[in-house]
Structure formats: structure tokens, C-alpha cells
Amino acid sequence: MREFIRPVAVTLGIVCLSASMAVLSTDSALAQAMQKAAPAQAAAPAGQPPAVKQIALTDKQIDGVIAAAKDMDALSEKMPDNGKPDPKLTAQLEATAKKYGFASYDDYNSVVDNIGLVMSGIDPATKKYVGGTAVIKAQIAQVQADKKMSAKDKKEALDDLNQAAKAPEPTIENKGNIDLVVKNFDKLAAIMGDDQN
8 A cells, every 4th residue: 555645645734644654664754754743834724734834945955855864764763653752862853954954853844844745746657746636636546456455455545545635735835846846856755765656
């Protein structure tokens, strides 16, 4: 099932985060940061997932995330399942974020969230931004056509994808982010553990 569920959560809201993490390898820095860390998010209405606080990304920020991947991955491996790191680990995360040019670990997470927002809408075959809904529809078709997937895994994947498809897709406020992420798609996909190509 892992290879079929792309990072749709950021596009469709953090409520779908568990579905997006299925494709992100559990040992990648971005997967760990997005899954276990508390990202900087705006408040959302009751019953709605918190929205990603959108920022305009820069080449320097994307380069920083790519460069920090190995170190953040190593630290994220130490994070407890409840997502509440001890103060020593928190200090290491802060120091590592600063080492790679971020103001703080929250700043790093904000950049990661914004990258994920765009990545979830990129068609991995064409490497063009098509939007999260189109990506999810393609994934549903892939899962339905998969003959090797067990019935249980297929049902679970389709349930997750259909649930994700029902969530409203946020608009990318900073259109320049799309160009920056698409330009760096291969590097970002590699650190995110995107294995569906």
C-alpha cells in the first residue's frame, strides 16, 4: 500500500496526514518532521483540519531542507511515538535547523509543510503541478488496477484515498512556490522517500 498513497495530507489538510505518511518512508527527514513534529499551522474552523500557514518559499529554504535531510532524519528517528521529544532532543532539533539556515525548528517545519503542500499536487510521472485532487484520482486508479495488492490492503488504500479526496483542496497562495518545488522535485522526492516513480 505504501507505494500508492502520495503525500496528499498537506494538500487536503493535516487530517489526512496519516494517509500521506504511508508513502513517505518512515526514515526520511520530511516524513518524520511532518508526521511527528507540531507544524506551524493556522487555526481552522471546528471539524476542519488545521491549515498550513502558507509562506513564500525561497531557493535558500529549499536547499536548506535538502541539506538538512540526513541530520534531521537521524534526529527524527529518536523522536518518541507520541511526538513529544525530550528537551535534549528538542534542543538538538533547534540547533540542527539553525545550522541549515532556519530561524528555528518551527521555521524549518513551516518550510517543510509548504513544500509538502506543493509536492502533494505534483504528478510524479510528468513532474508537473496538477493539484492534489488530480493526483488522488490517479492514485485511486492505480490501486484499483493493481493485481498484486491484497484485497485488504487495496480496500484500506482506497478507503484512505477516497476519504482524502473528500477533503477540500487548499489553494496555493504563493504561486512561485510551485515553480521552486517543481524545479527541485527530484531532490525533494528523494529525501521524502517518494518511491512510486
